[in-house]
Amino acid sequence: MFNETIYLDNAASTRLDEEVLEAMKPYFFDAYAVATSEFGYSMGIDAKEGLERSRKVIASRLGAQAGEIVFTSGSTESSNMAIKGVLSALKGKKDDHLIVSRLEDFPVLNTAKKLDKQGYKVDFINVDGEGVLDLDMFSDAITSQTALVSIQQANQEIGTLQDLKAISDICHDKNVLLHTDATHSFTRVPLDVSKLPVDLVTMSAHTIHGPRGIGALYIREGTPIDKWMDGGFQESDRRAGVENIPAAVGFAKAVELVTPEENERLAAMRDRVIERAMADIPHVTLNGSATSRLPQNSNMTFHYVEGESITLHLDMMGFAVSTGSACFSRSLEASHVILGIGGDHERAHGSLRFSFGRFNTIEDSDAIIDALKDVVTNLRAISPLAEDN
Amino acid sequence: MTFPYTKEVLEHFRNPRNVGKMEDPDGKGLEGSAACGDMVAVYLKVNPDTLVIEDISFESYGCASNIATASVITELAKGKTLEEAKKITWKEAANALGGLPHVKAHCSVLAVEGLRSAIRDYEEKHGMVVEKEATTTEVVSKRLKHVMNPMAGLDIIRTELVLKVVVEEGNVRIVLDIPSTHQFAAAIKEDIVDKLESLWDVESVTVDFIS
Numbered sequence A: 001m002f003n004e005t006i007y008l009d010n011a012a013s014t015r016l017d018e019e020v021l022e023a024m025k026p027y028f029f030d031a032y033a034v035a036t037s038e039f040g041y042s043m044g045i046d047a048k049e050g051l052e053r054s055r056k057v058i059a060s061r062l063g064a065q066a067g068e069i070v071f072t073s074g075s076t077e078s079s080n081m082a083i084k085g086v087l088s089a090l091k092g093k094k095d096d097h098l099i100v101s102r103l104e105d106f107p108v109l110n111t112a113k114k115l116d117k118q119g120y121k122v123d124f125i126n127v128d129g130e131g132v133l134d135l136d137m138f139s140d141a142i143t144s145q146t147a148l149v150s151i152q153q154a155n156q157e158i159g160t161l162q163d164l165k166a167i168s169d170i171c172h173d174k175n176v177l178l179h180t181d182a183t184h185s186f187t188r189v190p191l192d193v194s195k196l197p198v199d200l201v202t203m204s205a206h207t208i209h210g211p212r213g214i215g216a217l218y219i220r221e222g223t224p225i226d227k228w229m230d231g232g233f234q235e236s237d238r239r240a241g242v243e244n245i246p247a248a249v250g251f252a253k254a255v256e257l258v259t260p261e262e263n264e265r266l267a268a269m270r271d272r273v274i275e276r277a278m279a280d281i282p283h284v285t286l287n288g289s290a291t292s293r294l295p296q297n298s299n300m301t302f303h304y305v306e307g308e309s310i311t312l313h314l315d316m317m318g319f320a321v322s323t324g325s326a327c328f329s330r331s332l333e334a335s336h337v338i339l340g341i342g343g344d345h346e347r348a349h350g351s352l353r354f355s356f357g358r359f360n361t362i363e364d365s366d367a368i369i370d371a372l373k374d375v376v377t378n379l380r381a382i383s384p385l386a387e388d389n
Numbered sequence B: 001m002t003f004p005y006t007k008e009v010l011e012h013f014r015n016p017r018n019v020g021k022m023e024d025p026d027g028k029g030l031e032g033s034a035a036c037g038d039m040v041a042v043y044l045k046v047n048p049d050t051l052v053i054e055d056i057s058f059e060s061y062g063c064a065s066n067i068a069t070a071s072v073i074t075e076l077a078k079g080k081t082l083e084e085a086k087k088i089t090w091k092e093a094a095n096a097l098g099g100l101p102h103v104k105a106h107c108s109v110l111a112v113e114g115l116r117s118a119i120r121d122y123e124e125k126h127g128m129v130v131e132k133e134a135t136t137t138e139v140v141s142k143r144l145k146h147v148m149n150p151m152a153g154l155d156i157i158r159t160e161l162v163l164k165v166v167v168e169e170g171n172v173r174i175v176l177d178i179p180s181t182h183q184f185a186a187a188i189k190e191d192i193v194d195k196l197e198s199l200w201d202v203e204s205v206t207v208d209f210i211s
Helices: A018-024 A042-062 A075-090 A106-117 A135-141 A164-173 A245-257 A260-280 A307-316 A336-340 A345-349 A362-381 B007-014 B064-077 B082-086 B090-096 B102-125 B137-144 B185-196
Strands: A069-072 A097-101 A121-125 A146-150 A177-181 A200-204 A215-219 A284-286 A297-302 A351-355 B027-033 B038-046 B053-061 B162-168 B171-176 B204-209
Touching: A018 A245, A042 A069, A042 A200, A042 A215, A042 A245, A069 A075, A075 A106, A075 A146, A075 A177, A075 A200, A075 A215, A097 A106, A106 A121, A106 A177, A121 A135, A135 A164, A164 A177, A260 A284, A260 A297, A260 A362, A307 A351, A307 A362, A307 B007, A307 B064, A336 A345, A345 A351, A351 A362, B007 B064, B027 B102, B038 B064, B038 B102, B053 B064, B053 B102, B064 B090, B064 B102, B082 B102, B090 B102, B137 B162, B137 B171, B137 B185, B171 B185, B185 B204
Parallel strands: A097 A121, A097 A146, A146 A177, A177 A200, B171 B204
Antiparallel strands: A069 A215, A200 A215, A284 A297, A297 A351, B027 B038, B038 B053, B162 B171
16 A cells, blocks of 8 residues: 655654554453443453553653553643643642743643733743753743743754753752653653652653554642543543543553663664764754754754755655755744754755654665765755855 | 655656756846745846747755746746746746645745746846836835745745835835844845845945844
């Protein structure tokens, strides 16, 4: 049905692992009941056990207690719930002040923008040229009226890791709640909430070869948070709606399948693609940090050419990658991340993100650069910007 | 495979016709800007007796629509007289390509504008603009619609970046709603001067900022 593709857009979503599918199957065909209480019928109790076992797996990976994990429909819901839920619970107790970084992904960024319009006070903190949060500006922005801080652990486009230890220490000292979006970093980069004072963590399954439509929110015990979707009493009355048990089981399986060895393998592919691009193609800029970045992410700008033209050529050659170019996006807006690290539109337009996953090999890194060399050379040959180069 | 473009667009995108910079063109036009992400340059060789476009080439920094439209425009214009070529519309180019995605209209319009501005360049250089229109604030504003606001990807008139346009005895003064320290201040200023100083009765162009 489909042609073979070398898929390097794992940050957008990943191929499901067969083992995940196998783990999920019994909850579609055998224990397919809703989770009942321990006084319910057997099939419901079995389903409930599957759900709770999955909760434990995710909690233990994060250094949390099982009761602190709430399953959601994905990271968009988790981040909405964290921010809207906490601000709602603190209304009248603390002023409505929210702090986020400029590079947040849309669930946090657009939630913050909407709250800003609705009269909340929102500060968007700057980052440096590599995407690292300005800790001085951040620390100064916190006041006695600050209700919540939301800073991602790793960036979705350029892979930059934030110093979550320093950020959580500042929040802890100033007695402010901290939410972090770990959609791209969970299991790929260490995060232990028993050691770091982070209060809320957004997680997702489909970025680590789990199913779509399932995510989780870690909520530290005692954190004030209101339910933001009304309905039933599921998830200890914190999240309404019938539990997606097969997906939760798949999520837990996906977490178990990520190993430190795999993360090292991905980092090798990442380093290879950067190294080869820099060596073989002139006028390339690395976006993000050379040292502090997600193992599975690389992002570079190929100057004087436009990203959608590159990705279309690559697509015809059997490669899937994404670009921060406005022409590629649904909104026709250039990447706010590249602009946020001080890049101009030209830098965003020529940026490509290569994100690796379990089913890639180091040969894919070589293959994409071999293909890219020709594509970039050909597009530069017709570009009015490249004439002097 | 599933692509967002027609096979005609893909064909022109993969094998663009008449590409490259032309040495000593008789007329040239450059539309768009690097900052806004789309840019087209069109070069012409014109027979001075018949006013027929004998050779044409283009360069493009842009997406697939931009490249394909520029390519097809050069095919449509080649062999036509300047008057005929002026009348080529975006619609004709789009039809020749079997249609273009609606959201990509602005990328491909640039190619048509590039051709028209190359023709205008030829006419200005060869004294063919007979009735010289005096430069007024309206004329200036119309030209400023071709200067991009890199922050928005739209022109500086539409995005209300221009606070004031003053035309006094050949001296044009533009005031922009950004500080002189703004990251795009120099680039926009350069683009404005470039678009206005070729007007026949303009002696000086000044661009001021709000602070």
